[in-house]
C-alpha cells in the first residue's frame with residue numbers, strides 16, 4: 001500500500017534550497033503528508049491542558065486533517081483519541097468542547113470509556129433473539145484509536161508514532177528553554193480566533209520561518225518609524241533543522257527603557273502614530289528578549305512579540321487551504337495594567353494585526369502565482385544552501401531550509 | 414410598546430432619539446462602504462473604544478479580539494496604517510444593517526444592538542459573505558447629535574477569511 005513517493009515528485013538538485021512548486025498543490029502529496037508527517041514521527045500540539053481542566057472535560061481538534069478528541073479521563077489523565085467510531089466511522093464528539101463521563105456514538109449507541117475502550121454495543125445480543133453481533137465479536141478489538149500523549153508546561157501534544165522520541169528530547173534543549181520562558185509561568189487565555197487562508201499549509205509555515213521578509217513585507221513599523229536603536233538578533237535551529245527560533249534582544253536595559261518612553265524616531269516627513277501606546281510595552285524577560293518566534297515542526301508556533309504572547313497552529317484543510325488557530329494569552333501574575341498592554345498589543349497580531357495581517361495574504365498570492373507552473377521550483381538561498389544556524393543577522397532563509405530538511409526526512413523525498 | 418410580545422431586554426425610547434441613533438448607524442455603514450474611512454473616527458466621541466471580537470470570546474468574557482482600539486488615536490492609526498502601510502488586495506464592503514433595538518438607557522447614553530451582514534467584494538469580482546454578527550453600542554445622544562462611545566462588533570464566526578483591514 002505504501003506509495004513510492006519518488007514517483008510523485010522529483011526534488012530539484014540543490015538540497016533544501018530549491019522547493020518544487022508541485023508540492024503546494026498536488027492532492028496525492030497532500031495525502032502522503034497526512035500519513036508520513038502528521039501521522040509520522042512528530043508531536044502535534046492539540047490544546048491547552050488548563051482548558052480541559054476537570055475529569056470528563058473534552059475538546060475536539062485535528063492532527064493534520066484527522067479529527068481527534070482531547071480529554072481528561074476519570075483518573076485525571078489527558079487522553080487523545082481519534083474522533084472516529086469503531087463501528088461505522090461516525091464522529092463521536094460533535095461539539096467543539098464539552099463534558100462527558102463516557103463517549104457515546106449517537107449513530108448506533110456504541111459506548112466507550114474515556115480511554116476509548118468499547119463498553120457496550122446497542123442490541124449487541126439482538127432483539128428478541130434475532131440479529132445481534134456474531135458470537136466471536138470481541139469488544140476489546142473494537143476500541144477507538146488512542147494516541148500517545150504528553151503534556152509539557154500546560155501544552156498537550158499527541159503522536160500517532162511509536163518511534164518518535166519523548167517530547168522534550170524530540171524538541172531539544174534550546175526549544176524547551178524557550179517554551180519554558182514563554183509559557184512556563186502558566187497561561188491565562190485572553191482570546192482565541194482563527195484565520196482561514198487560501199493556500200497550502202506549508203506556505204504559511206515557510207512564512208513563519210522567513211526572517212527575510214519581516215521588515216520588507218510588513219511596512220507598519222517602517223511607515224511609523226518605529227525602530228529600535230540597535231538590536232541583536234539571530235536564529236536557532238534544532239538538530240536537523242526541524243524546529244526554529246528567530247529572536248531579537250535589546251542590547252541593554254537602558255535602551256529598552258528609552259524605547260519604552262516613546263523614543264520613536266519621528267523622521268520629518270514620516271508618519272507618526274496618534275496613539276503610540278500601541279507599541280509601548282515593558283521589559284518582561286530578564287534576558288531582554290523582545291521578540292521570539294518559535295516554530296515546532298511541522299505546524300505549531302510559540303510567539304512572543306514584545307508583550308504579545310500567542311500560540312498558533314496551522315491546520316491543513318486540503319491541498320490549497322489551511323486554517324490558522326490562535327490562542328492569545330497572558331500569565332497568572334499579570335497586573336491589570338499589564339493585561340491591558342497585552343490586549344493593546346494584540347492589535348499587532350492575528351488576521352487584523354497591523355503588523356502581521358500580510359502573513360495571511362501572501363500565501364494565497366503564491367498559490368495563484370504558481371498555479372500553471374507546477375514543474376518549476378522556488379529559490380531559498382538567502383544566507384546559503386544548508387541548515388547551519390546563524391547567530392548573527394536575519395538576512396537568511398536558513399530556518400525555511402530547516403523546515404524542508406524536516407519535510408524531506410519525513411516524506412522520504 | 415411591544416404589543417405584548419415577549420422581548421428580551423428592549424426598552425422604549427422617544428422617536429426622535431431612535432431616529433438619531435438609526436441615522437448614526439446607517440451613516441457609519443455608508444461611510445465605510447463608500448471608502449470615506451477618514452471620517453470613520455467622526456462617528457465616535459473623543460473618549461471612545463472600538464473592538465471586533467468573535468461571539469465565542471465575547472460570550473466567555475474573554476477580552477482579546479481581532480481589533481481593539483481603546484482611544485480615538487488608535488482609530489486614526491488604524492486608518493492611516495490601512496492607507497499607508499498595510500499590504501492587501503483591494504476590496505470593498507457592503508454593510509446590510511437591520512433590526513436596531515434599544516436595550517438600555519442611562520441619562521443620555523443608550524445601549525443599542527443592531528444586526529449586520531458584510532459582503533466583501535474583491536477587485537477581480539469575487540464576492541462572499543465576509544462577516545455577520547451584532548453591533549453592541551453605547552451611544553450618547555446630545556441635542557441633535559448621536560455618537561458612539563463604544564462599539565463592540567461581535568462576529569458570529571470565529572473565522573476570518575485571510576485578513577481584516579477595513580473596519581466593520
Ligand code: FES
Pocket residue numbers: 085086087088089090105106107108109110
Ligand atoms: S457509527 Fe458509531 S455506533 Fe454506529
Ligand SMILES: [Fe+2]
Pocket residue numbers: 207213214218356358359
Ligand atoms: Fe510576517
